[in-house]
Amino acid sequence: MELVCPAGSLPALKAAVEAGANAVYLGFRDATNARHFPGLNFTDAQIDEGLRLARGRGVKVYLALNTYPQPHNWPQWEAAVDRAAALQVDAVIVADLGVLDYATERHPDLPRHLSVQGSATSYEALRFYHERFGIRRAVLPRVLSLAQVRHVIEHSPVAVEVFGFGSLCVMVEGRCLLSSYATGKSPNTCGACSPAEFVRWEETPAGRTTRLGGVLIDRRTAGETAGYPTICKGRYEVGGKTFYAIEEPTSLNTMELLPELMALGVVAVKIEGRQRSPAYVRDVTRVWRAAIDACARRPAGFRPAADWSAALARVSEGAQTTFGALHRPWQ
């Protein structure tokens, strides 16, 4: 099982490589990828350096080109695919049908993975992408249960990668417009959910408020920690009660499920967090490397070590972690 780690910068890439990643994923410094945040991602020179570093250690490099171009900016995505091919990255991770079609026609030898942003939740969808675009791997949305992941893998013509750790999208990726409803910008169109320029923090007598595009996402009293104001993790009033109407601010952590994921034939586990620090990438990669190795040696008795769990808890968003949809207490 491959450990695929986030590289939002060259130091993060180094950290992932040194801590035991089998592959890193990264993006160009523009809206062609879904973590288009200020100060993040790679110039061409940095990618050259990153490729050299990764290849020296036998680590693969995947390039995320996983947003949705529109007519006015389409040429930028074509150029990005061409650059990826010229750089000879190990795969491009693509969501858009047009970009996939272009890559397939122009660079048939450039391996293609279907991004989680492609929003394929069934093996019929994977068959389509495989037949039409020859994808080799698909990253499944974080909405499927373990039984559903198994069912997809049993019938899928391509290898399957799942998310193992990091921020949790409770909405199906690639088809969530909550961010643009409040700001005009979404992961699909701009490569960012809840872009920072629309976030406002304010201290008020009633507590600390967080706003996105002017809309009040949450108000917290002293002692409550305030997370990043994505709409899905806000508190709203529904039927006379104010609560986390969509999702508690928890992180995904599927480590305890590693033996099952391995037995299902999941080929890769992805760590979320290209927007996180190199220290985060180092700590999470190190722990997951140890866990995957331990699980591969002896899956039957696998239990996450206490110090691994503690290390992951320290870097998690929110106070708690969850298996996400893989295990469905809410179902």
Add this chain to the structure above:
Amino acid sequence: MTAEPITTPRLAIGPVLYYWPVEQLRAFYEMVADSPAEIVYLGETVCSKRRSLNLEEWLEIADGLAARGKEVVLSTLSLVEAESELKTLRRICENGRFLVEASDMSAVGLLAGGVPFCTGPTVNLYNARAVETLARLGLRRFVLPVELSRDTCAALRAACPPEVEIEVFAFGRLPLALSARCFTARAHNLAKDDCELRCLDYPDGLIARTQEDQPFLTLNGIQTQSAQTHSLLGEIDEVAAAGVDVLRLSPQSRQMERVIAAFDAARRGSEADLAGVAPLGFCDGYWRGEAGIAAPAT
């Protein structure tokens, strides 16, 4: 806007996104049959637990509408996970009589290269190459993703194959997101599998307001919609000028007859208004390239 409409767009009634009981659905489609809408999309697109009508019963309604001159299209589930859902999907795709609107890539996969098909707002077609890719496989019409603007719409019209029609979501609460979780069940502290079909209690969804009482979202089972009603009534000339072939009116439980009449009047150049139709206000920001929640200019 002074631009002359190039063609008069047709009116389509989108699939009912809420869980309505069978009598309400039948009464609704009786009204639609007598309405000036030319196209009707039928079927369950949100939650496979909603079973007011089975496929055979939907097909009977489809036959009835077709007999009264409507173009009928069968819409599919937006989030397909279970094998049982794939089974239903296959039956819809193989119905042999009516055009199918794919709501996800599973349906696109089943339809591609076989029969002509359409795609709904939850299939991502953001650029001409994506549209061309599906056009080669039988795409006949697609709903513009709701977050795209008039400029993108016009650019797509100019760049896409002319035989592929563009439909725009012109009225209704915007479908914004899908989840494996059910937020209506969550609001009642119920597990999804034991939801007691609570969506039946909310014929227009359940409103979520911010902590300063701004209506913001509508919880509709596993779907999240806008609380505001998106309407392009005031921009209908501009919509037509952008080359839009079809206007989608998304059903709500009340005053839908008036909504259809207003859009019918507006597309023919007559005065029309929707006063009182959207108690939580209107929005149209997406069309103007802004935040979707932005209210129409007054």
